[in-house]
Amino acid sequence: MFNAMNAQTTNAARRRFLVDMARTAGGVALFGLGLGLYAQRSAALPAEALRPPGALAENDFLGACIRCGLCVRDCPYGTLKLAELGEAVATGTPFFTARTVPCEMCEDIPCVVACPTGALDKNLQNIDDARMGLAVLADQENCLNFLGLRCDVCYRVCPSIDKAITLEAEHNVRSGHHSRFIPVVHSEHCTGCGKCEQSCVLPEAAIKVLPVRLAKGAPGEHYRLGWEEKRKAGGSLVEPDRPREFNLPEGVQYDYQGKGVILEQGNPPPSVPYDADPLKTLKRGVEGQR
Amino acid sequence: MSRADTNGTIGAEALHVKGWWRSHRWLWLRRASQVSILGLFLLGPVADVWWVKGNLASSLTLDTLPLTDPYVLLQGLAAGHLPATAALTGALIVTVFYLLVGGRAYCAWVCPVNSITDAAQWLRGRFGINTATRLSGKSRFWMLGLTFLLAAVTGSIVWELINPVSMLHRGLIFGFGLGWAVVLGVFLLDLLVSKRAWCGHLCPVGAFYSLLGHVSPLRVSAARRAQCNDCMDCYAVCPEPQVIRPALKGEADGRGPMILDAQCTNCGRCIDVCSRDVFQFGLRFNNSITTHVMKSVKPLAGKTEVLS
Numbered sequence: 001m002f003n004a005m006n007a008q009t010t011n012a013a014r015r016r017f018l019v020d021m022a023r024t025a026g027g028v029a030l031f032g033l034g035l036g037l038y039a040q041r042s043a044a045l046p047a048e049a050l051r052p053p054g055a056l057a058e059n060d061f062l063g064a065c066i067r068c069g070l071c072v073r074d075c076p077y078g079t080l081k082l083a084e085l086g087e088a089v090a091t092g093t094p095f096f097t098a099r100t101v102p103c104e105m106c107e108d109i110p111c112v113v114a115c116p117t118g119a120l121d122k123n124l125q126n127i128d129d130a131r132m133g134l135a136v137l138a139d140q141e142n143c144l145n146f147l148g149l150r151c152d153v154c155y156r157v158c159p160s161i162d163k164a165i166t167l168e169a170e171h172n173v174r175s176g177h178h179s180r181f182i183p184v185v186h187s188e189h190c191t192g193c194g195k196c197e198q199s200c201v202l203p204e205a206a207i208k209v210l211p212v213r214l215a216k217g218a219p220g221e222h223y224r225l226g227w228e229e230k231r232k233a234g235g236s237l238v239e240p241d242r243p244r245e246f247n248l249p250e251g252v253q254y255d256y257q258g259k260g261v262i263l264e265q266g267n268p269p270p271s272v273p274y275d276a277d278p279l280k281t282l283k284r285g286v287e288g289q290r
Numbered sequence: 291m292s293r294a295d296t297n298g299t300i301g302a303e304a305l306h307v308k309g310w311w312r313s314h315r316w317l318w319l320r321r322a323s324q325v326s327i328l329g330l331f332l333l334g335p336v337a338d339v340w341w342v343k344g345n346l347a348s349s350l351t352l353d354t355l356p357l358t359d360p361y362v363l364l365q366g367l368a369a370g371h372l373p374a375t376a377a378l379t380g381a382l383i384v385t386v387f388y389l390l391v392g393g394r395a396y397c398a399w400v401c402p403v404n405s406i407t408d409a410a411q412w413l414r415g416r417f418g419i420n421t422a423t424r425l426s427g428k429s430r431f432w433m434l435g436l437t438f439l440l441a442a443v444t445g446s447i448v449w450e451l452i453n454p455v456s457m458l459h460r461g462l463i464f465g466f467g468l469g470w471a472v473v474l475g476v477f478l479l480d481l482l483v484s485k486r487a488w489c490g491h492l493c494p495v496g497a498f499y500s501l502l503g504h505v506s507p508l509r510v511s512a513a514r515r516a517q518c519n520d521c522m523d524c525y526a527v528c529p530e531p532q533v534i535r536p537a538l539k540g541e542a543d544g545r546g547p548m549i550l551d552a553q554c555t556n557c558g559r560c561i562d563v564c565s566r567d568v569f570q571f572g573l574r575f576n577n578s579i580t581t582h583v584m585k586s587v588k589p590l591a592g593k594t595e596v597l598s
Contacts, residue, residue, distance in 0.1 A: 020424070020426055021426075021428075023424075023426075024426045024428065024429045024432055025432060027429070028429065028432040028433055028436050029436075031433075031436070032436045032439070032440060035436075035440060035448055035449075035451070035452065036440055036443070036444065036448065038451065038452075039440065039444050039446055039448040039451060040444070042451055043444070043446060059445055059446070060370075060371065060445070062369075062445070062446035062447065063366055063369030063370055063371045063441070063445045063446050063447060064366055064369075064371035064373070065447070066347045066348055066358070066359070066362045066363065066366060066377070066447065066450070067345075067347050067362075067447075067450050067456065067460065068344040068345055068347040068348030068349065068358075069343075069344055069345055069460065069463070069464050070343055070344045070348060070349070070350060072464065073334065073340070073343040073344065074343075081464075081465075082460065082464045082465070083467075084461070084464075084465050084466060084467020084468070084469060085452075085457065085466070085467040085468040085469040085471070085472065086467040086468035087467060090446075090451060091450065091451045091452070091457075091467075091469075092347075092450055092451075092456065092460055114343075114350070115374070116348045116350075116356060116358060116373070116374060116376035116377040116380060117348070117363070117366060117371065117373040117374055117376075117377040118371070118372075118373060118374035118377075119371070122374065
């Protein structure tokens, strides 16, 4: 009797223990599900938010950055800030907005030096190698240079002037007798510092720094640029075109690259270019071949 | 428990017997510690004096001493990032420190949320709020496991997105955003839903630091437990009351007077509120059953009347 009761109590205790544990585990799992889904959403960095120089690729960065803000503290220009809860950037991680305060590209890169975990990669020694984003002249309808004016501000403020941004002169078709100086961004040199976007004189910047993934296309893997291959090979890689052959009346030649019909000297144009007998025309040039 | 939940009487006897300072000493030392640590971090942004930079996740003191939270660093490791030397050094220093002074000393002496949840607990007593939800004290370890699991699965330090501890500390130093709502949530949870729900049951940060407390030499000892008059004030004031009993009442079971439970936060409030001076800080090794028992003072039978 006593043993049976004892067993009953143990059973009840065991059941309570298991139920309690399942309850806790269930609650925590549910919480985890919510948190996980939230984490997934907050992993998407908005396009306006740029990471500090040397930041690892976004996925790795979120696993490496411990949200301490030491990079923010050592930024001499107050460029960086830590994302606050409610902002679209993962809470506590550092970012900057080019239009507000761009990166001034310090030569000693203090933010990278300050990072204790390596979320900002210490291998970045030269600030010119930073790739925080890529400038894109997004609005070609409103850019003053595209309209034919000499604004040039983005070009002038670019720390890598004439490398990251060049001005390419072209004919102004609208006016017919002016040039347009088109700002062209070169991804090979653009660090994404955002100086151009910040200083664009329009109320809404025509040139914007975007994450490289958004800013840049990619060529097909199998694409080859003929002219570059030709340069590398030191000569054309394809056989020259065969000279064209035209079936023309005697004494007449044809230049397809512009001159058109050429009548040989001394030969008056035949009053009838083709013989009255169509067979003769067809057979011309093949006589005696049978 | 009736006394426990009617604030104002806890420690009244100690106040009468020992005077104000000795019955509030550890509480105020603790508050001073919390405030001065926060103050050091705030000195930079507020007064432009940069002795300490960063926040509790990682900081640099006087441009030389790196300190890093080992918990957040381990989450980074679980997420697949091997941290650089500075963070490893900092985490090592912090780990060794808490291995010595008791892991959850972090909770009592450093963590900014402590003041929030203590305030909630104080208000519970003040307004007689007795709501309770059955929360297992083990929940925090499930939470701890969850934070590592999420880090490993997502490759991102997910817990830091909503961690109220860093939210509050970072918020005060770098700006809150909506972070205050999370902190308010913790406060309301503790105030209205369940007693000491956050720090005592759910917080994975505390759970992590408690793991460091298993070997720490610095512990609270019920050294003069023979003098205990069963007033229950220590149980009432203790944030983790389950840790007291084995030490205070364990003599019959052959247990020493040292509070060895790793959940003890070394807050020292039991020392304050005990009118019989049962508790004191001591070293883990001095745990023989009879060492500290003062035979001269006989334990009084039953409760002592509250003098007031």
